[in-house]
Amino acid sequence: MKDSQINPYEHSDIKVKLLKLYLEKYINILALAKGVHTVEVFDLFCGEGIYNNGKEGSPVIILRLIKDIYYKAKKNSNVKFNCNFNDYNNQKTVKLSNYISEKKMHYQEMGTLSYHNKDYQILKNEIVRSSTIKGLKRFIFIDPYGYKNISVSDIEGLLSDNNTEVLLFLPTQFMYRFEKKSTPESLYNFLTEVMSEEEQGMSRSGVDFIHKLRDGFGDKLKGKHFVDSFIITRNVNEFFALFFFTSHLYGFEKFLEAKWSIDEEEGRGWSPKFEEADLFSAIDVRAKTDKFEENLITFLSQIRSNIEIHNFTIENRHLTTHAVQILKKIQNSNDLIVNNTDNSKPRKGAFYIGWNEVKTSKIKCFIKYDKYGTI
Numbered sequence: 001m002k003d004s005q006i007n008p009y010e011h012s013d014i015k016v017k018l019l020k021l022y023l024e025k026y027i028n029i030l031a032l033a034k035g036v037h038t039v040e041v042f043d044l045f046c047g048e049g050i051y052n053n054g055k056e057g058s059p060v061i062i063l064r065l066i067k068d069i070y071y072k073a074k075k076n077s078n079v080k081f082n083c084n085f086n087d088y089n090n091q092k093t094v095k096l097s098n099y100i101s102e103k104k105m106h107y108q109e110m111g112t113l114s115y116h117n118k119d120y121q122i123l124k125n126e127i128v129r130s131s132t133i134k135g136l137k138r139f140i141f142i143d144p145y146g147y148k149n150i151s152v153s154d155i156e157g158l159l160s161d162n163n164t165e166v167l168l169f170l171p172t173q174f175m176y177r178f179e180k181k182s183t184p185e186s187l188y189n190f191l192t193e194v195m196s197e198e199e200q201g202m203s204r205s206g207v208d209f210i211h212k213l214r215d216g217f218g219d220k221l222k223g224k225h226f227v228d229s230f231i232i233t234r235n236v237n238e239f240f241a242l243f244f245f246t247s248h249l250y251g252f253e254k255f256l257e258a259k260w261s262i263d264e265e266e267g268r269g270w271s272p273k274f275e276e277a278d279l280f281s282a283i284d285v286r287a288k289t290d291k292f293e294e295n296l297i298t299f300l301s302q303i304r305s306n307i308e309i310h311n312f313t314i315e316n317r318h319l320t321t322h323a324v325q326i327l328k329k330i331q332n333s334n335d336l337i338v339n340n341t342d343n344s345k346p347r348k349g350a351f352y353i354g355w356n357e358v359k360t361s362k363i364k365c366f367i368k369y370d371k372y373g374t375i
Contacts, residue, residue: 013055014232014262014270015169018242019141020061021258022167026251027066027081030137031073037135038111039081041066042127044120045143046085049096058141059085059096063105063113070110080111090117120149128157138164147175148186152193152220159225159245166245173238176209194220206239207231217243226252228317230259231269241269250355253314260287260319267317289322296326300336300369306352307363313353320353327351330369337368 030036046059056064066081073079083106087093093115100106106113116123127140140158144150147170158164178187179201191200194216203209214229221227226249230242244255260267265288299312313323328349330336340346341363352364 015143015240015242016056016058016061018230018258018262019058019167020065021261022244022255023062023065023139024069025254025257026139026165027069028073029250029254031069031077031079033079035135036079036137038137039079040084040136040138041081042084042086042123042138042140043143044086044123044140045145046087046093046096048092048099049085050099058143059083060099060105062141063100067105067107067110082112082114084114084116086116086118086120086123088117088119093117120144124154124158128160132161132163136163140164140166142166143169147171147190148184151190152217155217155245156221159221159247162224162247164247165251168243168245170213170241170243172210172213172241173206173234176203176206176239179203179209206237210239210241213241214243217245221245226315228252228255228259229269230262233269233271235272239269249311249314250359253319253355256314256317256319267319287322289318289326292316292318292322293326296323297330297369300367303366303368305363306365306367307358307361309351309367310353310355310358320355323353324349324351327367335369335371337370338365340365 027039030039041062043059043062047057049057049060051057063083066083070077070079070081085093085096087096097115100113118126127138132138138161142150150168150170155166155168158166175187175190178184179191183191183201188200194213199212203212210229210231214227218227225245225247228244230244232240232242234240244252246252246255256267259269262270265286267287295316296309296312300309304312309323309327310320313320327336331338331348338346338351346352346365350365351367352358357364
């Protein structure tokens with residue numbers, strides 16, 4: 001058994017932290033969402049749930065979070081959370097079950113709690129085949145012991161009901177290393193799904209390899225799903241990654257919020273502190289949005305609605321808070337035209353691009369970058 005399966009490394013802690021941050025947003029929203037009555041959560045390689053050093057793994061983090069949110073929202077919510085923890089190794093799920101029971105982490109009124117000892121492919125196929133009903137949402141966490149069982153078509157199948165979100169961890173550092181030479185058949189088959197033959201073996205770095213996987217997933221699922229990655233650095237030039245898949249722009253926005261809360265500068269990933277950070281860098285962390293600002297200004301060379309700007313921002317993997325800061329900066333330079341739909345002027349600094357202002361799909365204002373005041 002790998003040491004990382006017994007005692008988590010720091011990069012594994014970050015993996016679970018991102019899972020927790022996203023699920024906290026996701027479950028809080030669904031607990032109070034109109035029309036949602038059931039949330040199914042699957043951890044397909046759950047492990048024992050607790051490491052030898054006492055740190056909690058993904059199934060315990062998931063269940064603890066659900067319990068907290070369920071009882072906070074209980075008065076205003078009828079949503080049930082059905083948890084499914086799977087590991088092919090029966091001993092691991094027995095230990096997990098005992099720990100959950102000992103800590104009193106689950107009560108029947110919260111929803112069902114099931115343990116499985118099925119092969120990943122079998123359980124995955126059962127999930128895909130199972131009928132989805134109105135008001136049912138699913139979240140699936142896949143943290144495999146390797147990568148040989150994972151395929152893009154698997155992810156596409158899980159997402160096919162348009163009510164499922166998937167968070168996938170891949171040991172991309174090992175995949176990148178084998179991409180260069182002695183590529184095993186399972187990796188070759190996987191890469192063939194997401195990269196052209198010309199691209200395979202041509203990644204310039206581990207990060208470039210991750211971005212190619214992310215973009216390959218995105219191209220494969222284009223028009224139907226949103227895809228992003230979160231890069232986890234273990235050592236210098238050693239990179240692992242989480243990949244997130246959803247059918248809904250709002251779910252994608254919540255994932256971006258989780259990413260940016262960990263990486264406040266770039267919203268890209270996490271790195272250990274290899275060197276002692278200087279005093280001032282620790283105090284003043286600012287988002288790097290220069291490239292996004294350029295893209296947003298280009299986008300605003302034509303008149304855009306507040307909804308279009310919101311969607312553009314999220315699809316470019318930034319937060320609406322970043323867009324608002326940029327719009328205010330342009331407005332203060334008198335280079336921004338903002339009009340309500342009735343041609344009146346909104347108050348200064350009001351752009352209506354937050355989710356609560358665009359979720360009804362009703363346009364509130366139009367915005368255009370106009371450097372020379374031509375309109």
